[in-house]
Amino acid sequence: MSTEARAEHFPAADWDGGVLPYRVGHRKLGMWLFIVSDSLTFSALLIGYSYLRASNVWPTPFPFFPSIVFSSVMTFCLLSSSLTMVFAVSASSRGDRAKARKWIMGTIFFGLAFLVLHLIEWNHLISDGLRPFSLPAEWVTRYATPDGTLPSPLFGATFFTITGLHMFHVFTGAIYLAVIATRINKLKHEDVEISGLYWHFVDLVWMFVFPLIYIMSVDIGAH
Amino acid sequence: MSGESHEAVHRHPAPTSFIRKYIFSLDHKVIGIQYIMLALAAVLVGMTMSVLMRMNLSWPGTNWPILGTLFPGGAPGGAMNPEFYLSLVTMHGTIMVFFVLTTAPQGGFGNYFLPIQIGAEDMAFPVLNMLSFWVTFVGFIVILAAIFFSGSESTVGPIGGWTGYAPLSALGQIAGPGQGMGMNLWIISIAIFCVGSLLGALNFITTLLNMRTRGMSLMRMPLTCWAWFTTAVLALLSFPVLLGGGILLLLDRLAGTSFFIPGGLYVSGILSGTNPNFPVHTGGSPILWQHLFWFFGHPEVYIAILPGMGATSHILATFARKPVFGYRAMVFAIFAIGLLGFFVWGHHMFISGMSPYSAMTFSILTLSIGVPSAVKTFNWLGTLWGGRIRFTTPMLFAIGFVSLFVAGGITGLVLGQTSLDLPMHDTYFVTAHFHLVMGVASIFGMFSATYFWFPKMFGRLMNESLGKFHFWVTFIGVYCIFVPMHTMGIVGMPRRFAQFTEYEYLKTLHPLVVFVSIAAIATVLVQIVFYFNLFWSMFKGKRAGENPWEATTLEWTTSSPPPHDNFAGHLPVVYRGPYEFAVPGAANDFVMQTQPEIAHQPVGQEGTSGNGHDGHRH
Numbered sequence: 055m056s057t058e059a060r061a062e063h064f065p066a067a068d069w070d071g072g073v074l075p076y077r078v079g080h081r082k083l084g085m086w087l088f089i090v091s092d093s094l095t096f097s098a099l100l101i102g103y104s105y106l107r108a109s110n111v112w113p114t115p116f117p118f119f120p121s122i123v124f125s126s127v128m129t130f131c132l133l134s135s136s137l138t139m140v141f142a143v144s145a146s147s148r149g150d151r152a153k154a155r156k157w158i159m160g161t162i163f164f165g166l167a168f169l170v171l172h173l174i175e176w177n178h179l180i181s182d183g184l185r186p187f188s189l190p191a192e193w194v195t196r197y198a199t200p201d202g203t204l205p206s207p208l209f210g211a212t213f214f215t216i217t218g219l220h221m222f223h224v225f226t227g228a229i230y231l232a233v234i235a236t237r238i239n240k241l242k243h244e245d246v247e248i249s250g251l252y253w254h255f256v257d258l259v260w261m262f263v264f265p266l267i268y269i270m271s272v273d274i275g276a277h
Numbered sequence: 278m279s280g281e282s283h284e285a286v287h288r289h290p291a292p293t294s295f296i297r298k299y300i301f302s303l304d305h306k307v308i309g310i311q312y313i314m315l316a317l318a319a320v321l322v323g324m325t326m327s328v329l330m331r332m333n334l335s336w337p338g339t340n341w342p343i344l345g346t347l348f349p350g351g352a353p354g355g356a357m358n359p360e361f362y363l364s365l366v367t368m369h370g371t372i373m374v375f376f377v378l379t380t381a382p383q384g385g386f387g388n389y390f391l392p393i394q395i396g397a398e399d400m401a402f403p404v405l406n407m408l409s410f411w412v413t414f415v416g417f418i419v420i421l422a423a424i425f426f427s428g429s430e431s432t433v434g435p436i437g438g439w440t441g442y443a444p445l446s447a448l449g450q451i452a453g454p455g456q457g458m459g460m461n462l463w464i465i466s467i468a469i470f471c472v473g474s475l476l477g478a479l480n481f482i483t484t485l486l487n488m489r490t491r492g493m494s495l496m497r498m499p500l501t502c503w504a505w506f507t508t509a510v511l512a513l514l515s516f517p518v519l520l521g522g523g524i525l526l527l528l529d530r531l532a533g534t535s536f537f538i539p540g541g542l543y544v545s546g547i548l549s550g551t552n553p554n555f556p557v558h559t560g561g562s563p564i565l566w567q568h569l570f571w572f573f574g575h576p577e578v579y580i581a582i583l584p585g586m587g588a589t590s591h592i593l594a595t596f597a598r599k600p601v602f603g604y605r606a607m608v609f610a611i612f613a614i615g616l617l618g619f620f621v622w623g624h625h626m627f628i629s630g631m632s633p634y635s636a637m638t639f640s641i642l643t644l645s646i647g648v649p650s651a652v653k654t655f656n657w658l659g660t661l662w663g664g665r666i667r668f669t670t671p672m673l674f675a676i677g678f679v680s681l682f683v684a685g686g687i688t689g690l691v692l693g694q695t696s697l698d699l700p701m702h703d704t705y706f707v708t709a710h711f712h713l714v715m716g717v718a719s720i721f722g723m724f725s726a727t728y729f730w731f732p733k734m735f736g737r738l739m740n741e742s743l744g745k746f747h748f749w750v751t752f753i754g755v756y757c758i759f760v761p762m763h764t765m766g767i768v769g770m771p772r773r774f775a776q777f778t779e780y781e782y783l784k785t786l787h788p789l790v791v792f793v794s795i796a797a798i799a800t801v802l803v804q805i806v807f808y809f810n811l812f813w814s815m816f817k818g819k820r821a822g823e824n825p826w827e828a829t830t831l832e833w834t835t836s837s838p839p840p841h842d843n844f845a846g847h848l849p850v851v852y853r854g855p856y857e858f859a860v861p862g863a864a865n866d867f868v869m870q871t872q873p874e875i876a877h878q879p880v881g882q883e884g885t886s887g888n889g890h891d892g893h894r895h
Contacts, residue, residue, distance in 0.1 A: 071396070071851065072491030080401040080483050087479045091517045098521030098572075102536065102565055110560045187533035187556065206560040211534035215525065 085248045089255045092223075096259050099219065100266060103212040110206035113189060113197040117273045121175075125268045128171045129260065132224075135164030136257045139250050146246040151238050154246060158235040161253060165228045172221055176214075184210045213267060220263055223256045291841035301411075303403035304841060308410050309389030310734065313727075315414060316381035317808075319372050322421075324801050326369040331794035333357045335787075337776035360454045362775035363436045367455075368424065370439030371463065374577065375470050376417050378719050382584030383512070384413065384477055386726050387505040389734065391481060393832040394499050396490025396849045398842040401483040405476050412473035416466045423462035435459040438773065440574065441467075443537030443566040447529040451544055451555045464527050471520040474512050481509035490831075492851035496608070497870070499830045499855040500601060503608050504587025507615040508580050514619070515576035522569030535561035564629055571622035578715045579618045582682075583611060585722020586653060589678045591855075592729050593657055595828045596672035597664030598866055600856040603656045610649035610656075617646045627698045636695045643693035650686055654679065665859075665866075669826070670744030674725035677752050678718055684756075685714025688763065703773075706766025709759045717755045724751075724807070731814065732821030736837040739814040747806045754800030761789045827867050830855050834871050 068075045076083065116122055142157035183190030188207045189197075197205035234241065234249045292298045302308060332341065338356055345355030352361055392400055400406045424434040436455030437446040441463065450457045485506045489498070525536040533556055540559030542549045550557030594601045601607060623631060623639030657679050666672065688710040692698050701707060724747075732738045770783055777783045777790070824833040831851070835844050849871045857868040863875045 069495055070491075071489035071493035071497075074487050076486070078487075080487055083483045083487060084402060084405075084479050087482055087513060088475075091475055091479065091513050094514055095517040095521045098518040098569055099525070102521070102525060102569065105565050105568075106536065106560065106562060109562060185533075186528065187535065204559075207557075208535060208560045211528065211532075211536060215528060215534075219524070 079244055082244060082248050082251070085251050089251065092255070093259070096216075096219070096262070099212075099216050100262060103216060103266065106206070106208050106212065110208060111197070111199055111203050112271070113193050113205040113209050114271045114273050115193055115197070115209075116268055116271045122268060122272060124171070124175060125264065128168050128175070129264050131164045131168040131171065132257050132260050135161045135168070136254055138164060139253045143247050143250045146238075146243045149243075155235050155238050158231050158238070158246075158249075162228050162231050162235070165224055165231070165253075169221060169224055169228070172217065176217075179210075179213075184213070186211045186214050209271075216263055216267060220256070220259055223259065227253050227256050301407060303399070303407055305388050305392050305400045305403070305406055306734075306839065306843075308406050309385050309387075311410050312380050312384035312388060312413070313386070315410075315417060316377045316385060317811075319376035319380070319417060323369050323373040323377060324804065326365045326372075328798055328801055329357070330362060330365050330369065331797045333362050333775060334777070335791045335794035337778055357775070359775035360436065363773065364424075364434040364455050364459075366773055367437055367439065367463075368420070368434045371420060371467075373716065374439055374581070375467070376413075376420070378581035378716065379470075379474065379512075379577070380413060381723050382588075382719060382726075383481075383505060383508050383580065384410065386501075386588070386723070386730065387481060387508070387584060388477075390730065390832055391502055391505050392484060392488070393835070393839060393843050394502050394830055395485060395488060395493050396831050396844070396851060397484060397488035398844065398848065400480050401488060402480045405480050409473045409476035409480065412469060412476065416469035416473060419462050419466035419469060423459040423466060426458040426462055435463040437463070440570055441526070441566075442570075443526065443529070443563045444539065444542060444561075447526055447537045447561075447563075447566070448542075448544060448555075448558075449530050451547065453545060461527065461530060464523050464530070468520055468523040468527070471516040471523065474516045475520075478509040478512035478516070481505060482513065485509075490848045490851060493831075496605070497851055497854050499587075500590040500604070500607055500611070501584070501587035503611050504583045504590075507611050508583045511576040511580050511583075511615055511618065515573040515580070518569055519573035522566060522573070525569075526566065529561070535559060537561050537563050537566040539563060564626070564631075567626050567629055568622070571625045572619075574625060575622040576615075576618045578711070579614060581715050581719045582722070583615065585678055585719045585725075586611065586682075588722045588726040588729070589657065589675045590653075590660070591830075592671050592675040592725050593660045593679075594856045594858065595729075595826055596667045596669055596675070597661050598667070598858045599660055599664040600854075600858055601656065602659030602662070603652075604854065604856065606652055607656055610652040613649035614646060614653075617642060617649070621646065624693055624698070627695050628702045633695070640693055640695050644690060647686075647690055650682075654683055654686075669728070670739070670741055670748055671725045671729035671826075673745065673748045673752075674721050674728060677748065678721040678725060680752075681713055681718040681721055681755070685710055685712075685718055685759075689714060700769075701766055703771050704766035705762040705770045705772060708772050709762035709766060712762075713755070713759050717759070724748075727811070729826065730832075731811075731818075732825045733832055733837050733839070735815050735818070736821060737814055737816075737818030738821045738825060739818055740810050743806055743810040747803060747810065750803040750806075751800055754796050754803065757796035758793050758800060761793050765789060827865070829857055829867050829869050831870055834869060 067073065078086075116125075138157050138160040142154045142161060145151075145157055146154035183192075185207075187210065189205060189209060194204055230249055230252060234246060238246065292302065292304075297303075299307060302311075329344075332339070340355035341352070341357075342355045344352040344357060348361065351358060351364070388400070388406065392398070434455065435446075436453075437460065441460075445452055445456070446460060446464075448456065449460075485498075485502060489495075525534070528534045529536050529538060535558040538549075538558040538561040540549065540561075542558060544555065547555045549555055549559075590601050590607055621639055621643045623635060624643045627636050627639075661676075688706065692701060692707060692710055728739055728744055765786055768783070768786060770777065770786060777787075821837055823835065823837055826833070831849055832839070834849055851870045852873050853868065853870055855870060857863075857870075859866050860868050860875060868875055
């Protein structure tokens with residue numbers, strides 16, 4: 055009997071069963087675990103990218119203007135969407151569902167703006183001749199080393215794969231938020247918070263993708 | 278009181294329609310049985326393939342008319358061709374590792390017993406649980422489809438081994454038979470399986486952390502729960518990396534990228550880039566695939582065996598009528614094995630040409646896994662020591678697990694050293710090692726779990742005489758199969774070869790090869806007894822009470838089989854650790870976890886120890 059009494063009174067009882075040890079419900083804990091797992095998928099791709107980049111001659115084709123400026127605007131959109139999501143969660147925690155819905159709509163707007171800009175960027179690179187399996191002919195001559203080693207066509211492969219997977223996450227996130235926004239009157243605050251976790255995660259992934267893919271490929275001139 | 282109490286969201290009423298009850302069920306118990314049935318079907322396919330391989334190795338060139346009828350392309354006239362054999366190697370490995378060794382221990386028994394053992398009424402996400410089973414099932418259908426869409430007449434599926442090494446697996450049709458559509462389906466199946474396992478792992482971890490009943494502190498959980506929890510963490514962290522690798526491999530095949538394909542390849546008489554069928558590839562790294570694959574692959578072998586370790590600890594204590602020796606050390610050993618499992622993937626790649634310095638690091642870390650493994654082994658022996666052992670069938674299989682784990686683990690210390698691995702890597706020595714420790718030991722853990730929990734799952738006991746016969750033939754059989762393989766490996770018999778008739782130095786080994794095949798066929802045949810016992814006992818077995826084994830954990834406090842919400846509306850309260858056997862002064866030789874106080878009995882009066890409630894003799 056003494057054990058049960060202890061379970062009632064001591065702070066260590068957090069782990070003694072019958073309670074939520076992190077004071078976090080199932081779905082929120084599940085989302086955290088999903089984020090851990092998904093971040094490992096991105097880690098695998100980014101580590102693969104680093105591995106391939108280190109063992110090849112890598113083109114650095116992004117001039118400051120327009121590429122970096124353009125991708126910075128994309129980054130700004132995504133960062134703003136995280137800010138609006140913070141406001142959405144905050145409004146929801148005060149119980150102001152109408153305002154929370156508005157802020158979520160703002161988040162979706164910035165998310166979609168990011169997607170549209172990103173697709174323009176993709177289209178631009180594709181029309182330049184970039185493919186998953188080859189570089190534009192102009193890049194090949196421009197970034198070849200003096201000893202004649204050609205730049206790696208893996209640039210396109212890694213670029214399209216990693217940014218494509220990220221875009222897919224933004225896209226599913228926008229749909230997820232749209233569902234939350236339409237059903238917000240039936241949902242609990244925690245559901246809004248969980249969707250916020252996912253959205254911030256997608257934003258955070260971009261904070262790794264942007265420097266590794268874009269900033270590290272700023273055009274500093276040919277060899 | 279800290280924290281909120283259990284949410285009500287996961288509660289769902291008992292289903293009434295057949296489809297919601299048995300097919301698209303949300304009940305973790307039904308889903309667990311579905312996983313077990315999937316594994317029982319998959320293992321039949323995998324075993325049949327291993328018998329076909331043994332037949333080809335022992336009696337190469339023999340005409341088996343039935344083979345010729347079934348696979349006119351792979352075995353024209355009934356004689357197996359080498360491509361057919363290689364695709365058997367691939368499919369046997371893939372089906373066994375993914376759809377047997379990962380589904381049965383974790384998805385099957387874990388799903389059924391983890392919620393009951395921690396005193397929960399279901400998993401945290403019942404819908405996700407149902408999805409993870411059906412996603413896995415689709416993965417199984419796709420891998421079976423790979424057999425029929427291999428894109429070549431001469432095989433029964435893709436060729437690439439369960440590891441799918443690039444560049445062979447990345448080039449597509451140009452690389453030869455077994456590299457067409459079947460290979461795409463193989464990768465897609467693995468990717469689907471990754472998703473199913475991720476959903477499952479997420480569910481297991483949430484359930485275990487959030488849904489333990491009152492009094493079920495972490496250190497009062499049965500060791501099975503610790504094992505399933507650690508396995509789920511491993512799955513959560515390793516499957517996404519395989520998923521990432523699988524996406525890249527699929528892109529190499531379908532989008533023309535070169536992640537895993539180096540430049541200047543000369544394949545099937547064509548130089549990369551000189552023929553429209555073989556576009557230019559350059560800059561990729563086959564080693565990168567090995568890194569991504571084995572970062573998943575090594576934790577995967579622990580995903581296969583940890584649940585077996587948990588079940589063994591649990592069952593040894595129950596039938597030795599003693600507490601697990603060193604419970605806390607066992608928990609830390611499970612965690613240490615899981616943690617170290619993430620830092621040793623390089624030991625699969627010693628012959629890949631990696632730097633000897635990194636090989637040495639991987640080697641030292643690998644050998645250090647011997648420490649927690651030895652902790653576990655000695656604690657199992659310590660649990661048995663001085664116990665009043667009841668040699669039931671589950672106990673025999675649990676002891677068999679310890680034996681196989683030691684026998685297979687010892688050779689791990691040999692292979693973990695770079696200098697010894699270099700000559701042995703591509704020989705039967707490795708085949709023998711991982712089959713004993715990862716394949717057969719895990720399967721013994723599952724046999725043990727099946728015989729042990731069957732009465733809880735179906736309310737009836739399995740037949741003991743058939744079970745003991747099954748144990749002894751299987752136990753002797755697997756040693757007859759795999760001990761000679763060590764010898765073959767030391768002599769230098771290479772793995773994955775369809776036949777050895779061309780090699781003078783291997784001719785003297787032929788009688789041994791035939792012996793192994795006969796042992797393998799006998800061992801496979803005796804599994805019919807197991808299948809018969811399983812399905813016969815479901816309907817005709819002796820009725821089991823609530824607690825036929827006089828065990829202490831929560832699943833034995835509820836009826837057999839448990840009701841839809843496991844505890845008929847009243848969640849149990851836990852007052853003590855999981856293995857309180859032979860407590861001095863207690864009336865019985867076991868004290869249930871739910872028993873608040875030990876009922877003392879005057880000295881001289883014996884409790885019910887010795888025989889079960891139902892008079893079942895042990």
